Amino acid sequence: MSASAIIFYLLSAFLLGTGILSVTSAKIFRAAIWLLFSLMGVAGLYFWLDANFIAAVQIAVYVGGIVVLIIFSIFLTQQSGSGMPKPPFVRNIFSLLAVLLGFALTYLLIHQYGFRAGNRKFDMSVARIGTQLLGTDDKGYALPFEVVSILLLAAMIGCIVIAMKTKPGEE
Amino acid sequence: MTSEIPLSHILFVSTALFFIGMYGLFTRRNMIAMLMAVELILNSVNINFIAFNKYLYPDRLDGVAFTIFIITIAAAEAAVAIAIIINLYRSHQSIDVEDTTQMKF
Numbered sequence: 364m365s366a367s368a369i370i371f372y373l374l375s376a377f378l379l380g381t382g383i384l385s386v387t388s389a390k391i392f393r394a395a396i397w398l399l400f401s402l403m404g405v406a407g408l409y410f411w412l413d414a415n416f417i418a419a420v421q422i423a424v425y426v427g428g429i430v431v432l433i434i435f436s437i438f439l440t441q442q443s444g445s446g447m448p449k450p451p452f453v454r455n456i457f458s459l460l461a462v463l464l465g466f467a468l469t470y471l472l473i474h475q476y477g478f479r480a481g482n483r484k485f486d487m488s489v490a491r492i493g494t495q496l497l498g499t500d501d502k503g504y505a506l507p508f509e510v511v512s513i514l515l516l517a518a519m520i521g522c523i524v525i526a527m528k529t530k531p532g533e534e
Numbered sequence: 535m536t537s538e539i540p541l542s543h544i545l546f547v548s549t550a551l552f553f554i555g556m557y558g559l560f561t562r563r564n565m566i567a568m569l570m571a572v573e574l575i576l577n578s579v580n581i582n583f584i585a586f587n588k589y590l591y592p593d594r595l596d597g598v599a600f601t602i603f604i605i606t607i608a609a610a611e612a613a614v615a616i617a618i619i620i621n622l623y624r625s626h627q628s629i630d631v632e633d634t635t636q637m638k639f
Contacts, residue, residue, distance in 0.1 A: 386558030
């Protein structure tokens with residue numbers, strides 16, 4: 364087993380372990396911190412897969428943006444040290460059962476399909492990504508790019524409108 | 535370099551991450567905790583896209599483009615969800631999904 368394989372298995376164990384802690388931790392602030400570590404593990408997996416640009420985007424958007432937003436909203440809506448009530452025993456058992464069965468079924472399908480990997484070189488430079496994202500030929504993604512930018516603008520304006528405080532005299 | 539790890543091992547990791555997120559979505563009743571579970575699910579899908587792009591179609595970049603779009607839409611989704619949660623907290627003093635039953639029936 365080479366160093367690359369060892370790094371892959373260590374990264375996978377790290378991100379799965381912190382992911383499990385993130386959905387089972389009783390205190391919500393700790394769950395958010397475990398989520399942060401899990402997202403960092405995913406970014407490490409992208410680095411391992413040679414997708415450097417995606418890893419940088421992952422760290423900037425998820426770790427730097429979304430987790431900070433989640434932590435802010437935890438502070439705004441409840442005491443960070445307070446624990447969440449444990450789920451009822453029956454619900455816990457049945458969700459565990461459903462999740463394990465779903466995982467077994469999906470992985471069985473993946474295992475039996477047996478993807479054959481090619482041996483071509485994976486070239487993912489930022490210049491190629493930029494040309495692909497803004498290209499207007501039949502392989503380009505210029506139209507979805509514009510649609511997504513409009514969607515982002517609409518979502519931001521929508522957030523401001525939803526979270527705006529209404530004065531008591533209005534409505 | 536990475537060809538010694540078969541694709542199915544990476545798919546194992548992403549499938550496991552997906553179902554960890556599903557477990558969180560089933561058991562948690564706090565809206566912010568459920569949002570965190572959704573983020574885990576979206577990340578597992580992104581791992582899938584990058585792995586398929588690298589192993590099966592290395593000469594194209596469609597998986598990378600889709601990953602960028604998914605990350606963008608996840609950011610918009612998290613922002614809208616948190617705005618709704620904060621508004622809900624203002625009117626109900628709680629962000630537990632069991633307490634918000636006005637539109638249930």
